[in-house]
Amino acid sequence: MIVHTTSPQFKRNAARALADTQLQKALGNVKQGFIDKRRKAAEKLPEFEGLRDSARDIKNHTLEHLDLYLEAYEAKVKASGGHVHFARNADDARDIILSICREAGAKTVTKGKSMIAEEIEINGHLQANGITPVETDLGEYIIQLRNELPSHIIAPAVHLNATQVEQDFRRVHKDLDPKRDLSQPVQLLTEARAVLRERFFAADVGITGANFLVAETGTSIIVTNEGNGDLTQVLPKTHIVLASIEKLVPTLEDASQILRVLARSATGQEMSVYTTFSTGPRRASDADGPENYHVVLLDNGRSAMLGSDFEEMLRCIRCGACMNHCPVYHAVGGHAYGWVYPGPMGAVLTPSLIGVDKAGHLPNATTFCGRCESVCPVRIPLPKLMRHWREREFERHLTPATFRSGLAFWGFFAKRPALYRLVTRAAMGALGFAGRHRGRFKWLPLAKGWTKYRDFPAPQGETFQARWKRERKGKAA
Amino acid sequence: MKQERKPHIGLFVTCLVDLMRPSIGFAAVKLLEDAGCSVDVPAQTCCGQPAYNSGDRGTTRDIAEQVMAAFEHYDYVVAPSGSCAGMIKAHYPELFADDPNLLPKAEALADKTYELTSFLVDVLGISKVDAAFSGTVTYHDSCSGLRELGVKTQPRKLLSSVEGLTLVEMNESDVCCGFGGTFAVKYSDISGAIVGAKARNIEEAHTRTLLAGDLGCLMNMAGKLSRDGKTIEVRHVAEILAGMTDEPPIGAPTAKPAK
Numbered sequence: 232m233i234v235h236t237t238s239p240q241f242k243r244n245a246a247r248a249l250a251d252t253q254l255q256k257a258l259g260n261v262k263q264g265f266i267d268k269r270r271k272a273a274e275k276l277p278e279f280e281g282l283r284d285s286a287r288d289i290k291n292h293t294l295e296h297l298d299l300y301l302e303a304y305e306a307k308v309k310a311s312g313g314h315v316h317f318a319r320n321a322d323d324a325r326d327i328i329l330s331i332c333r334e335a336g337a338k339t340v341t342k343g344k345s346m347i348a349e350e351i352e353i354n355g356h357l358q359a360n361g362i363t364p365v366e367t368d369l370g371e372y373i374i375q376l377r378n379e380l381p382s383h384i385i386a387p388a389v390h391l392n393a394t395q396v397e398q399d400f401r402r403v404h405k406d407l408d409p410k411r412d413l414s415q416p417v418q419l420l421t422e423a424r425a426v427l428r429e430r431f432f433a434a435d436v437g438i439t440g441a442n443f444l445v446a447e448t449g450t451s452i453i454v455t456n457e458g459n460g461d462l463t464q465v466l467p468k469t470h471i472v473l474a475s476i477e478k479l480v481p482t483l484e485d486a487s488q489i490l491r492v493l494a495r496s497a498t499g500q501e502m503s504v505y506t507t508f509s510t511g512p513r514r515a516s517d518a519d520g521p522e523n524y525h526v527v528l529l530d531n532g533r534s535a536m537l538g539s540d541f542e543e544m545l546r547c548i549r550c551g552a553c554m555n556h557c558p559v560y561h562a563v564g565g566h567a568y569g570w571v572y573p574g575p576m577g578a579v580l581t582p583s584l585i586g587v588d589k590a591g592h593l594p595n596a597t598t599f600c601g602r603c604e605s606v607c608p609v610r611i612p613l614p615k616l617m618r619h620w621r622e623r624e625f626e627r628h629l630t631p632a633t634f635r636s637g638l639a640f641w642g643f644f645a646k647r648p649a650l651y652r653l654v655t656r657a658a659m660g661a662l663g664f665a666g667r668h669r670g671r672f673k674w675l676p677l678a679k680g681w682t683k684y685r686d687f688p689a690p691q692g693e694t695f696q697a698r699w700k701r702e703r704k705g706k707a708a
Numbered sequence: 709m710k711q712e713r714k715p716h717i718g719l720f721v722t723c724l725v726d727l728m729r730p731s732i733g734f735a736a737v738k739l740l741e742d743a744g745c746s747v748d749v750p751a752q753t754c755c756g757q758p759a760y761n762s763g764d765r766g767t768t769r770d771i772a773e774q775v776m777a778a779f780e781h782y783d784y785v786v787a788p789s790g791s792c793a794g795m796i797k798a799h800y801p802e803l804f805a806d807d808p809n810l811l812p813k814a815e816a817l818a819d820k821t822y823e824l825t826s827f828l829v830d831v832l833g834i835s836k837v838d839a840a841f842s843g844t845v846t847y848h849d850s851c852s853g854l855r856e857l858g859v860k861t862q863p864r865k866l867l868s869s870v871e872g873l874t875l876v877e878m879n880e881s882d883v884c885c886g887f888g889g890t891f892a893v894k895y896s897d898i899s900g901a902i903v904g905a906k907a908r909n910i911e912e913a914h915t916r917t918l919l920a921g922d923l924g925c926l927m928n929m930a931g932k933l934s935r936d937g938k939t940i941e942v943r944h945v946a947e948i949l950a951g952m953t954d955e956p957p958i959g960a961p962t963a964k965p966a967k
Contacts (some may be wrong), residue, residue: 233816242895242897244894245897245898246897249897249898249901269784330933408966412930472794558883558884558886558902558905559898559902561902561905562898562901562902562905563898563901576922589795595894595895596887596891596894596895596898597849597888597891598838598851598884598887598888598889598891598899598902599761599852599853599888599891600855600883600884600888601852601855601856602855602882602883602884604849604855615802618760618761618763621761621762621763622763622764622765623763624763625762625763625764625765626763630762630763632893632924634762634890638758638759638762638764638767639767640770641758641759642764642767642770644753644757645723645753645756645759645771646753646767646770646771646774647752647753648751648753648774650751651753652751655726655727658727659727659728667961667962668961668962669961670934670956670959670960670961670962671930671931671934671959671960673935678893679896680894680896680899681892681893681896681931682893683896684896684897684899684900684902684904684932684935685900685903685931685932685934686930686931686932686934686935686959687927687937688728688927688930688931688932688958688959689932689959690727690728690729691728691729691730691731691955693730694726694727694730694747695721695725695726695727695730695733695734696721696726696749696751696752698734699730699732699733699749703749
């Protein structure tokens with residue numbers, strides 16, 4: 232599969248995003264919508280910080296023994312009448328899903344929200360093979376109509392405003408009354424619900440993601456706020472769970488622990504509206520459920536992260552708190568990152584999955600402010616992992632040559648204190664003299680990036696070390 | 709806890725203060741000496757953070773070893789910067805994690821290194837400074853100090869003791885100013901947008917002065933405010949706490965223009 236990414240053009244994407252007034256307005260919702268809610272939810276739960284530790288520990292333990300838990304999970308799924316398929320990469324996963332759909336004679340496939348489905352670009356693959364995929368999460372449905380990638384891992388259409396959605400609905404839902412009133416968000420919601428209801432009944436296969444896979448019971452768990460996931464997995468004859476291998480947790484108790492930090496970190500809810508457990512196909516005593524239950528487990532580079540500098544990234548439970556709190560994400564939005572996963576988690580994960588040669592900008596385009604790490608429910612040290620990518624880039628000489636030579640030039644002096652004092656004393660003296668009058672420079676050679684947006688304050692002139700020597704040591708000597 | 713002799717402090721000036729604004733270093737010296745410390749300034753360049761954050765661990769280690777040797781014999785190492793103190797405190801041990809010879813040295817240095825206001829309040833137990841400043845100030849929490857070292861209440865506590873000073877909190881005082889070291893130059897469009905948002909929050913606090921504890925952030929914010937034609941004075945918190953405001957604010961002309 233060819234990975235479609237614009238991550239190498241991150242700078243261009245970012246500049247475009249910054250100039251997009253509509254997008255900038257929509258991005259305001261990220262700040263307003265998530266940060267306070269998360270803070271309040273965390274403050275209301277006295278054991279929240281302890282639960283974060285516990286969530287981290289559960290994930291670490293699982294990753295340490297991932298092979299065992301995968302085997303245990305597979306055995307339980309089989310015992311409950313389901314099938315488990317291991318997919319090494321995106322191509323394998325696409326083939327497996329297509330063959331299950333063909334076996335089911337599928338014409339229409341409904342989909343719950345799944346980032347793994349985005350990662351393997353399953354929609355395009357199904358479409359190319361004559362099967363119609365229908366996204367049923369409202370945000371995913373909207374971006375499917377627009378042929379876009381999600382711009383946020385839990386709020387895929389957060390980059391849009393209601394007017395744009397109205398235009399899309401009028402463009403696509405042609406059989407509805409063109410004079411209908413769609414001025415209120417709730418009217419958009421009602422229309423989407425009515426359109427999707429038909430699709431739910433028509434679907435032959437339902438594909439969902441998974442927030443957790445429970446080794447103890449062979450259960451897959453999804454959390455949603457719309458209930459679309461339930462209809463996706465219960466109504467069609469065949470249910471496919473598409474998940475990556477790090478979704479495993481040992482027990483239901485473990486899943487319950489992590490659930491307590493998941494929604495709080497994501498949306499500030501105590502729990503999502505729906506938390507749905509599915510274990511195997513419908514049993515004789517069940518009121519409803521699919522006849523066939525398949526689990527497609529995707530690796531796609533993740534097992535290579537085990538035991539590496541980036542293993543901690545596999546703890547991620549996809550809550551989106553890191554991007555909700557990221558000043559860079561707030562400035563440029565998710566699409567600028569150029570692939571499926573945006574924000575701080577994407578800045579670490581994307582290079583792991585598509586290569587740091589393509590995604591090298593992402594771990595560099597950060598101020599290391601650390602706000603992401605401070606809210607991560609599983610305490611992933613995101614800045615540290617981004618720095619590890621910078622180290623890989625430096626080692627592989629992927630860092631731009633001009634930057635490398637600048638760094639080497641600076642390093643030469645920084646390692647020679649006596650020479651450094653001499654040179655900086657002269658340089659600051661000159662710069663201080665030149666800037667003293669105005670106190671700032673509007674332009675400086677080699678500092679275009681800085682002076683494009685702000686003045687450069689002039690130095691006072693004499694260095695601290697020179698003045699110290701003159702005032703203090705001079706007296707003592 | 710009376711000590712026999714004065715605590716002997718090695719001042720880690722930081723390269724930015726050394727080069728750009730020595731008066732912050734002298735303010736730090738005054739605060740430390742007023743608090744009963746003896747202060748020395750060994751030969752130094754930089755903590756190595758620019759190399760570290762650029763992925764160049766080799767150069768970083770060379771610089772770190774230099775710092776570890778220069779500051780080995782002091783009781784404490786104090787820096788008027790959360791970022792540089794954070795580099796030494798949080799990252800030097802990480803840098804030498806696989807070096808059994810140097811790790812103990814890195815840890816020893818980390819243990820005795822502090823950001824200035826945190827040292828005054830948390831270690832020396834100071835709650836008052838002898839300074840006056842007439843006017844309103846707002847305080848920006850620089851990221852490394854805030855999140856790596858927990859510097860938040862300490863500067864505010866000390867500021868509250870400055871005679872005549874009123875602290876007005878801005879919105880999102882704990883949100884990054886967009887500096888990020890080389891980020892400000894490498895991704896200047898994004899950095900420009902982030903500091904733009906910060907400048908709006910600063911303005912809306914309607915204070916005479918903006919303070920922070922890190923010169924990098926201060927130069928970024930001062931540069932933006934000055935570019936936008938704003939007249940808010942920008943200073944390092946140490947200058948106010950030491951009562952040393954003779955030097956013009958960051959980015960302001962040396963001699964005040966005639967009115």
